[in-house]
Amino acid sequence: xxxxxxxxxxxxxxxxxxxxxxxxxxxxxxxxxxxxxxxxxxxxxxxxxxxxxxxxxxxxxxxxxxxxxxxxxxxxxxxxxxxxxxxxxxxxxxxxxxxxxxxxxxxxxxxxxxxxxxxxxxxxxxxxxxxxxxxxxxxxxxxxxxxxxxxxxxxxxxxxxxxxxxxxxxxxxxxxxxxxxxxxxxxxxxxxxxxxxxxxxxxxxxxxxxxxxxxxxxxxxxxxxxxxxxxxxxxxxxxxxxxxxxxxxxxxxxxxxxxxxxxxxxxxxxxxxxxxxxxxxxxxxxxxxxxxxxxxxxxxxxxxxxxxxxxxxxxxxxxxxxxxxxxxxxxxx
Numbered sequence: 568x569x570x571x572x573x574x575x576x577x578x579x580x581x582x583x584x585x586x587x588x589x590x591x592x593x594x595x596x597x598x599x600x601x602x603x604x605x606x607x608x609x610x611x612x613x614x615x616x617x618x619x620x621x622x623x624x625x626x627x628x629x630x631x632x633x634x635x636x637x638x639x640x641x642x643x644x645x646x647x648x649x650x651x652x653x654x655x656x657x658x659x660x661x662x663x664x665x666x667x668x669x670x671x672x673x674x675x676x677x678x679x680x681x682x683x684x685x686x687x688x689x690x691x692x693x694x695x696x697x698x699x700x701x702x703x704x705x706x707x708x709x710x711x712x713x714x715x716x717x718x719x720x721x722x723x724x725x726x727x728x729x730x731x732x733x734x735x736x737x738x739x740x741x742x743x744x745x746x747x748x749x750x751x752x753x754x755x756x757x758x759x760x761x762x763x764x765x766x767x768x769x770x771x772x773x774x775x776x777x778x779x780x781x782x783x784x785x786x787x788x789x790x791x792x793x794x795x796x797x798x799x800x801x802x803x804x805x806x807x808x809x810x811x812x813x814x815x816x817x818x819x820x821x822x823x824x825x826x827x828x829x830x831x832x833x834x835x836x837x838x839x840x841x842x843x844x845x846x847x848x849x850x851x852x853x854x855x856x857x858x859x860x861x862x863x864x865x866x867x868x869x870x871x872x873x874x875x876x877x878x879x880x881x882x883x884x885x886x887x888x889x890x891x892x893x894x895x896x897x898x899x900x
Contacts, residue, residue, distance in 0.1 A: 570862070571860065571862040572862065573835070574834055574835065574836075574857060574863050575835065575837070576836075576864070576865050577788060577839070577866050578850075579780040579781055579784050579840035579870075581869075581870075582777060585873070586773070587843075588844050590673075590878075591648065592613065592896060596892050596893065597888060600886050601886045602643060602644050604625070604626025604627075605626055605627065606644050608648065609630055609631070609647050610650070610701055611648060612670065614796045614798050615844045616821060618846060621846075621896060624895075633663060633665065636665065645665050645666070646667070646669075646670050650675065651672070651706065652708065653707070653709065657669070668883065671705070673877050674741050674772075678738050678740075681765035684766070691716065691736075692716070692735075692737070693715075693716050693736070694716070695718050695719075695740065695751050697719060697743075698719060700800055718755070721750050721754050735759050735761065735762045736762070737765065738765045742771070745775055746808075746811075772873070777805060779870050780840060781805050784840070785809045788836050789835060790837045791806075791816070792820055792826075792837065792840075793817065793818070793820070793842060795819055799844050801842050814838060816832075822853075834861070846896035847896070847897050847898050848894075848898040
C-alpha cells in the first residue's frame, strides 16, 4: 500500500444552489407532494441534468412547450422555470385553462420590472446578455417587439446605433461575469452619456458572490474545478474567472466520472466551486473521488455567508418540506 500523495482542496463558499434555484426545485417537489404526479415543467427547471433527472424520477415531466401537455393532464400543475418566461407563456397557459406555478427567480423578476420601467418612462431598453439564453428570451419577452436591443460584447457596444441616443436604459442578465459586464457598461456610458442604469444592480448577489470566492481562491491552484452544466451561464463564467485570477487550469465538470484523472498533471492544490444550479451532493461526490486517490486536506475559502431565502408560491406553502425531500440534491448535510 503506497502512501497517497497529499492534496489541499480549496472549497469555495458560497457555492452551489442560490436561493432562486433552491426555491424553483422546492416548488416542483412541493407540487408533486400536494397534487401528485405528473407535474409538468416547461423547460429545464434549472440548468442541471442531475436535478432534472432527480425530479423526473419523482414524477416531473419536462416539456419544451405547453402544447405538449396532453388533454387528460391539463388539470395537473405546470411549473415555469427559474429563468423566467416571456409574457406570452402565462397568457397561453391562461388561454388553455392550465394551472401554473411560476418558479421564476425573484431576482430575474426584478430585472423584468426594471426593463418594463425603462420602457414605461420612454426609454429604449438595452439588455446585456447572451443571445438565446432562456433568461434573455424571458426578459425580452416582457416588452413589445422592437423595444429591446441585445448587446453581448464590448464590440457590440462599440457598434450599436440607437434611434434615440438621449433615451436609453439598460438592464443585464443576472448570471453574467461582473468584470466583463462592467467593461460593456463602461463602453455604453462613454458613447451614450444619457444612458440610465437600472434602479438596482441586475447581476444577482449569488453570481457576484460565487465569482468573488473563486477570484480569491484561484491564485496558486494547479486545477480549479467548477461543478456545473455546459449550458449554465453562471458556471461557465466561474471557469473563466478562475483562469483569469491565477488558477493554472480550470474545468467545468458535471459529475466525478467526467474527470480525466490520468491527464490532470501534478496536483498539490485544487480549487472547487459550483455554479448556482449545481447540487451539493455532486460536490461531495467529487471530493470523495479525490479522497480515494489523495490524502486530502480541505481548506474552506469562504468570502461571505448567504442568508437569502425566497418563499415558494402561496398555493403550496401549506405543504411541509423536509430535509429528506431535498436530500437527492443536498445530500444528508
